[in-house]
Amino acid sequence: MKVTGKVQIEGVTDVVCDVCLVTTKVESVGFQFGTLQAHWGYGTKHDGERYEVHLCEGCFFQAIANLKEQRRGQTMFRDDVEIMEDDFGLVATDDFFGDTFRG
Numbered sequence: 001m002k003v004t005g006k007v008q009i010e011g012v013t014d015v016v017c018d019v020c021l022v023t024t025k026v027e028s029v030g031f032q033f034g035t036l037q038a039h040w041g042y043g044t045k046h047d048g049e050r051y052e053v054h055l056c057e058g059c060f061f062q063a064i065a066n067l068k069e070q071r072r073g074q075t076m077f078r079d080d081v082e083i084m085e086d087d088f089g090l091v092a093t094d095d096f097f098g099d100t101f102r103g
């Protein structure tokens with residue numbers, strides 16, 4: 001037998017960029033954001049700490065640009081590193097349905 005009744009549940013109503021504080025909601029698509037996250041483990045300076053930062057598209061690619069610049073500075077005088085700037089962090093393209101597998 002089914003017993004029905006009203007229940008109150010919590011759900012995500014918005015995802016706001018943690019940098020610029022703008023909503024990441026795109027009309028008729030939903031939320032479009034990137035996530036920077038970390039869970040630091042035993043032996044690290046931040047053992048037991050977890051971080052999760054939500055970024056809008058603009059702030060995400062600004063962060064990627066900053067990380068590329070950091071890598072460029074760290075490897076500037078090294079001969080053993082081949083720098084591939086265009087695909088930094090990119091794991092798939094034309095993956096509109098999230099079904100691309102890269103092993």
